[in-house]
Amino acid sequence: MTGISSLGLICSILLIFPSWSEGFAPPMNIMNMTLTQLNIYRDHVRIAMSTGRYKEVAGAHGLPKELCVHGDINFLPWHRDHLKYMEAALNHSIPYWDWSSDSVPLAFLENNYTDASGQTWPNPLKSGWRPPSGMTTRDIVPSFPTIQLAEAEALAMSRNDMVNFSNALEDAHNLLHISVSGDMGYLSFASYDPIFYSHHKNVDRCWFRWEITASRDLSPFANRSVITSWGSANFIAIANDYSGWIAPSPSSPSLSPSPPLNSVSSSTSNTSMGAAPLNSPSNASVSTGGPQNAGSPSMNPSPGSTGNTV
Numbered sequence: 001m002t003g004i005s006s007l008g009l010i011c012s013i014l015l016i017f018p019s020w021s022e023g024f025a026p027p028m029n030i031m032n033m034t035l036t037q038l039n040i041y042r043d044h045v046r047i048a049m050s051t052g053r054y055k056e057v058a059g060a061h062g063l064p065k066e067l068c069v070h071g072d073i074n075f076l077p078w079h080r081d082h083l084k085y086m087e088a089a090l091n092h093s094i095p096y097w098d099w100s101s102d103s104v105p106l107a108f109l110e111n112n113y114t115d116a117s118g119q120t121w122p123n124p125l126k127s128g129w130r131p132p133s134g135m136t137t138r139d140i141v142p143s144f145p146t147i148q149l150a151e152a153e154a155l156a157m158s159r160n161d162m163v164n165f166s167n168a169l170e171d172a173h174n175l176l177h178i179s180v181s182g183d184m185g186y187l188s189f190a191s192y193d194p195i196f197y198s199h200h201k202n203v204d205r206c207w208f209r210w211e212i213t214a215s216r217d218l219s220p221f222a223n224r225s226v227i228t229s230w231g232s233a234n235f236i237a238i239a240n241d242y243s244g245w246i247a248p249s250p251s252s253p254s255l256s257p258s259p260p261l262n263s264v265s266s267s268t269s270n271t272s273m274g275a276a277p278l279n280s281p282s283n284a285s286v287s288t289g290g291p292q293n294a295g296s297p298s299m300n301p302s303p304g305s306t307g308n309t310v
Contacts, residue, residue: 024087026245027205030095030198031102042113044092045194046124053089055129060085060229061191063131067229068187073163074226075170076207077238079200081228084244086197093244096201099176100153103144108195130183130192138182138193145179157210162218165210173203208245 028037048054061068061082069078087094097105108125115121127135152172159165176199183189190196210216224235 024091024093027093027201028095030097030105030107033095033107036116038095038107039113039115041092041095042121042124043115044090046121048090049124049128054086055192057082057086057089057229058128058191059131061187063188065229066188067227068191069226070170070187073166073221074224074235076166076204077226077233077235078228080204080207080241080244081226081233081238083197083200083204085229087244094197094201096205097195097198098202098205099146099199100150101146103146104140104180104195108198125194128192128194130189136183136189136193138180138184138195140181141179145175149175149179153206156206157213160214162216162221165207169203169206169210172206173199204244208242211239212242 030038033041045054059065067078068082069075083094110123111126112120113123127137130136149172152168152175156165156168156172159168177184177190180193180195180199183193184196184199218236218239221235221239225232226235226238
């Protein structure tokens with residue numbers, strides 16, 4: 001490839017996947033978004049899906065690449081890095097779903113939404129395309145385990161070392177996946193469901209909160225590499241990158257993602273399709289109490305709240 005054509009490719013990639021430092025507003029709790037804010041986010045997701053950007057990033061976690069890391073200390077940094085690729089593809093920060101307080105928000109369940117021009121669209125947060133064809137589905141447990149999720153999160157937050165914290169938080173993460181179920185229960189397909197990214201944004205929020213509550217010793221991982229969605233990065237560099245949770249500034253860490261822009265293949269082997277489900281957490285017991293309705297988003301933040309607290 002010539003120098004000129006290489007430069008052209010790089011420029012086209014950066015136009016589609018802009019640097020994080022160009023700036024998005026800090027992520028909000030999706031339950032605190034106004035209807036206008038929520039519908040703007042839906043617009044961004046819908047457009048990213050229609051252009052193929054969404055499935056390009058989702059295909060790094062699930063089929064066809066399946067590069068995601070689970071059951072390993074790289075679990076948290078891999079997914080933090082992956083979230084930034086999706087936010088760059090969306091050109092919008094991803095709102096988090098605080099599943100320790102709220103069951104499935106209606107934002108992910110409604111069939112349609114109306115954009116600012118008055119046009120009605122299918123709600124892109126309800127489902128997404130998944131390989132080899134069709135749309136993602138869910139099989140949400142009738143009694144959503146909010147209490148168990150809150151307890152699992154609290155247990156993780158009480159851990160003082162990175163290994164035990166990561167393992168405990170991944171247990172909470174797994175419980176959420178099996179509670180939403182359907183395609184969210186399979187590594188190969190979970191990332192194609194838009195609820196996946198608000199779930200993982202909350203997982204990353206927990207990690208961010210844990211990181212800043214005290215001086216955490218990450219020195220054992222100083223020389224550890226993380227094979228990311230498109231390349232590799234240093235464990236500490238990702239761990240110390242808080243740009244996903246603070247307002248961008250000239251000193252904010254910069255992300256210049258450059259994934260290939262090919263569409264995810266619409267075909268896959270039978271063996272790949274037989275993906276194993278996500279492992280259940282060791283202490284994942286689903287509530288047997290009475291049925292709980294899916295959480296209804298508060299369309300107006302509480303007085304004095306920006307919705308950006310973590």
